[in-house]
Amino acid sequence: MNELELIQNLIPMLPTNSAVVTGAGDDCAVVDVGLPDKHLLLKTDAVVEGIHFTADAVGSAVGHKALGRCLSDVAAMGGVPLCAVVTIGLPSGFEFERVRSIYEGMANLARRYDVAIVGGETTASPERVFISVAVLGTVPKSACILRSGAQPGDAIFVSGTLGGSMAGKHLEFEPRLRQGQWLAARGTVHAMIDLSDGLATDLRHLLDASHVGAELLAEAIPVSEVAKKRARQTSDTKLAPLTAALTEGEDFELLFTVLPSDAVPLLDAWKAEFPELKLSCIGKITAEHGLRIRDRRGTRPLEEHGYIHFE
Ligand SMILES: [Mg+2]
Known part of the structure; x- marks a missing residue:
């Protein structure tokens, strides 16, 4: 079990x-x-x-x-x-x-x-x-954000960069309290979760709670420099940058979904408010259940735990 x-x-x-x-x-x-x-x-x-x-x-x-x-x-x-x-x-x-x-x-x-x-x-x-x-x-009461509020069409965002946390970030991360409170006050965030188990697993928790699915855009997922550097030094495909960003845990960044009409204004407002912290729009919520990822070769389901098998 x-x-x-x-x-x-x-x-x-x-x-x-x-x-x-x-x-x-x-x-x-x-x-x-x-x-x-x-x-x-x-x-x-x-x-x-x-x-x-x-x-x-x-x-x-x-x-x-x-x-x-x-x-x-x-x-x-x-x-x-x-x-x-x-x-x-x-x-x-x-x-x-x-x-x-x-x-x-x-x-x-x-x-x-x-x-x-x-x-x-x-x-x-x-x-x-x-x-x-x-x-x-x-x-x-009016600002509390649950995992269960995501709606089809929502834009999916993630703060910071992902993967390679075990190199040090898992002990030194900054909890995104200021960002969480700022987002809640904005009033356009439908669902939010912090990334402890890895992007793919935690996004699934949010999708399950909201009874929706999602499509991610591979090239939009922000991979950390640590994970990129490590990938250059190994041929282990489990350590490929995108796989690392999707599957490795303990990033402690915020993953959230936003009313689609606020996606672009949010990016501008975030840049002004938190210039040091990257914010990425990585995909969208779909009515169709399941988690899919799109890259140059097309759209495929993302397997359990987020591993992508490359042919
Ligand atoms: Mg959590």
């Missing part, structure tokens, strides 16, 4: 109540606690040594990643993070300096976005360090 199947089997068991606006299955849970114009956002995420970071990764970078993953999910709702609680599991014989460095990385990122760290838990862990972060945020 893979992670997605596990989650799909567990979700029906989860109790709900009248406060739940959107439960499991989006980037954050959305809860109505009776505030006149805002919903609460809730998110939890964990990083585990040996899975999400190596034992020799710099402590502050590990802390940055642990909190940053949650903040990236808040960004994908158009939300504002408020506070976080942190649970850390430590094997016996841990070094205090490393733990201090992990918390320093979290605190530095938290301060930049005015997020308070308001408590948590320390516990023993058999062999490896793990860090679980829960974040509370808010979003204006």
Whole structure:
């Protein structure tokens, strides 16, 4: 059973109540606690040594990643993070300096976005360090963006460049909070998700939630310089630049769909607002289900996990 199947089997068991606006299955849970114009956002995420970071990764970078993953999910709702609680599991014989460095990385990122760290838990862990972060945020009721709002004809956009994150970006990424809030305020964004599992997989999550399909334009997909450079040094087709951009995870960029009439104005406005960060229009939402990709040789279905088989 893979992670997605596990989650799909567990979700029906989860109790709900009248406060739940959107439960499991989006980037954050959305809860109505009776505030006149805002919903609460809730998110939890964990990083585990040996899975999400190596034992020799710099402590502050590990802390940055642990909190940053949650903040990236808040960004994908158009939300504002408020506070976080942190649970850390430590094997016996841990070094205090490393733990201090992990918390320093979290605190530095938290301060930049005015997020308070308001408590948590320390516990023993058999062999490896793990860090679980829960974040509370808010979003204006009228601006909250879900995965499920994409409509046929929407233009699909992605921020930044994709692929090769394991070379370093996965520990150093900047959560796109400013961009998420700016997009939400614009009022033309129909659906949004952050890229944690890879463009192809995360786009499928958005398409499934919205009951639509998509066609991507191969040459419009922004491949990172790291992925391009790596491809020049190997003949492994799984590391081909486009495949890397489609399939490798942990880019933590925003993927979103926009009312088609706002596609061109959005590009201009983005360039003025975020001149340092690339924005690419990579395709369109279709009524026909499934994910397809178009290049010079025609349009083909994109296979599971995004791999493209070249003849
Ligand atoms: Mg997410």
